[in-house]
Amino acid sequence: MGCYLSMAGISNTIIEKANHPRPHVGESMVTSSTRIFEEISFLKTMEETGFVKKYGATWHAPANRGKFSIEFAEFPQPGIHQDYTYHVDRGKFDHQLLKHAEDMGSIVVQGVVVKRVLFEDGRAVGVRAGFGNQEVDMRAKVIVDASGRGTLLGRQMRVIEKDPLFNQYAVHAWFKGLDKGDDHTRDHIHIYFLTVERGWVWQIPITEEITSVGVVVDKSVFSEFHSDIETYFNAQLQTNANLAHTMRHAERINEFKSEGDYSYSLTNFVGDGYLMIGDAARFVDPIFSSGVSIALYSAKYASERIVRAFEMNDFSAAVFKPYEDRLRQGAGIWYEFIRLYYKLLPLFTRFIANPEYRLQVLQLLQGEVFDRSEVPVLDTMRKYIETVENASSHLFKPQLADIPLD
Ligand SMILES: Cc1cc2nc3c(=O)[nH]c(=O)nc-3n(C[C@H](O)[C@H](O)[C@H](O)COP(=O)(O)OP(=O)(O)OC[C@H]3O[C@@H](n4cnc5c(N)ncnc54)[C@H](O)[C@@H]3O)c2cc1C
Known part of the structure; x- marks a missing residue:
């Protein structure tokens, strides 16, 4: 968002509570992200950093060691000159993207928490930010909530709708020593189906040696498994023969992290003086690695309406609404696909x-x-x-x- 606004000549400030680099879940991308990276001149950095190239995806059945793959090269996208996307260490990736926004013109403030969005007569006019022990009010013509699953505005306005169908729970960590084989699917994302309903495991290469592995199940499956997290994790790995084989000599190199309650939508993504983008607006189940792409496209589409608002000097919800409609439709397509996928x-x-x-x-x-x-x-x-x-x-x-x- 910062890059798009700076490119349009609109001054902007990014307030970030973390000090980057910091770890984050969501490490495997889809090829549509490349279009955004090109538009904001970030593709060169992606290439120079040497993130692992992702040419496709492979799925593994639980029982019979069967598997099937797709390659992105089979379906070239107009205007995208690469038949691969990337797997990333999000600490590194997010840090570089933030630095890039700064280089493009954003003012970046790190280690500062936005406490709340300030409203006057129903219109967002600024934020209250915590600098150490002090609170400072900052005003702006437009407020963009990009706070991720923290959903700052969603919580403040109480407009979060929990997903009625999906209540998935993920446990994940980084490992060394996987046996990834040596065929062309080595650096694919690998998805292993588990025997429990809606259960699956991701295998995402972060570097040549390090691989991210995450177990995703319905929350009830996790809650009913009365044991420590390591035993739970290893028991799930054993339910897919290919996965058990790949992981047989693997060694965990960082702490397990868990993520829950992560599927929701907000009743509205825009209002007078504000917009929500990325996970702050909507989150759909990560089975198809859609999250970063949706976040990037939401920034692009939202920025187009912000530019229009400046041209018209009108920052009302009506001007921002086409962005909401577009994002709802895009995320809705993902959601429908995921629902049909899990259904059968x-x-x-x-x-x-x-x-x-x-x-x-x-x-x-x-x-x-x-x-x-x-x-x-x-x-x-x-x-x-x-x-x-x-x-x-x-x-x-x-x-x-x-x-x-x-
Ligand atoms: C289990 C799981 C697996 C996933 N796997 C994938 C995957 O493989 N591929 C994929 O594309 N996506 C995946 N995702 C989704 C992906 O993580 C998100 O969709 C993506 O990170 C959204 O980006 P964002 O910029 O909206 O939010 P974030 O990346 O979360 O960024 C939000 C930022 O806001 C900051 N912030 C929060 N609150 C405040 C505040 N009050 N004040 C100031 N700053 C604040 C945070 O520090 C953070 O840096 C996965 C998600 C989950 C839960």
Whole structure:
């Protein structure tokens, strides 16, 4: 956001409570991010830093050691000249992006917490920030809440809607000594299905030696497992044969971290004088590595409306609303895809193996769909699920999850 505003000649200040670099979850990207990096002249830094290149994704079935892969090169995106994206150490990546925003013109203040957004007559006019023991009020024409899952404004205004379907819980850490094999999928993101419903594990290479591994399950699965975190984590790893093999000599090199309660939406993403972007607006389940891409695109689209607001000298919700509609639609497409995916896991495998649908599924996986009419494959998936539901007997029927389609 800072980069886009500076490029438009709008002075801006980024207030960040952490002192970067700091660790963060969300380490694997989708290719649509490249377009934003190019637009804000950040791609060169990504390349020079030497982040691990991600050419595709591989999924592993729990039982029979079966696996299947996709390569981004199969579905080139117009205007994007790379057939790969990146896996990142978020400490490094976020720090560099922040420095880049500063180089482009943002004023960056670190180690300062925004306590609340200040309103006058229902319009956001500034923030109250804590500098050490002091509180300082800072005024601005537009306030952008980019506070991530902290959802500063969402909590202040009490407008967070918890996701009614997904209550996933993740435990993750970095490891050394994985046996990643030596074929072309070595540096893919690997997703391993577990035997518990909606359970999966990510394997994301951070460097040649270090790999991030995270176990994601429905919160109830974790709560019912009465044991220490290490035993829980290792027990889940054993439920997928390929994963157990990959991890057999792995050694954990940092503390386990956990993330819960992370799927929600806000009732509104904009108001008079303010907008919310990234996770501060909406968070969908991370199964398809969509979070950073949604955050980047939300900044791009929100900044376009802010530029328009300056041109019109009108900072009302009405001017910002087209941004909200667009982001809602884009995140809604991800959400629908994730819902259909969890509803009937074999469907995803089947569609990706079908030449008629493979490219559309790939388009979804690359993360640049903000128009629902571009992906009729979602309707076809829906119809397929309905057929399975209504059949008196069907091979996939026992695998239907208890998730409503709408
Ligand atoms: C288990 C899990 C796995 C995930 N895996 C992936 C993945 O593989 N790929 C992917 O793309 N995404 C993934 N994500 C999602 C990804 O982490 C987020 O979508 C992404 O980081 C959102 O970026 P953001 O800028 O909106 O928020 P953040 O990156 O969280 O940044 C928010 C910033 O605001 C600062 N802040 C917060 N409150 C205040 C305050 N009051 N005052 C000042 N500063 C404040 C924070 O310090 C932070 O630096 C995952 C998420 C989870 C939970």
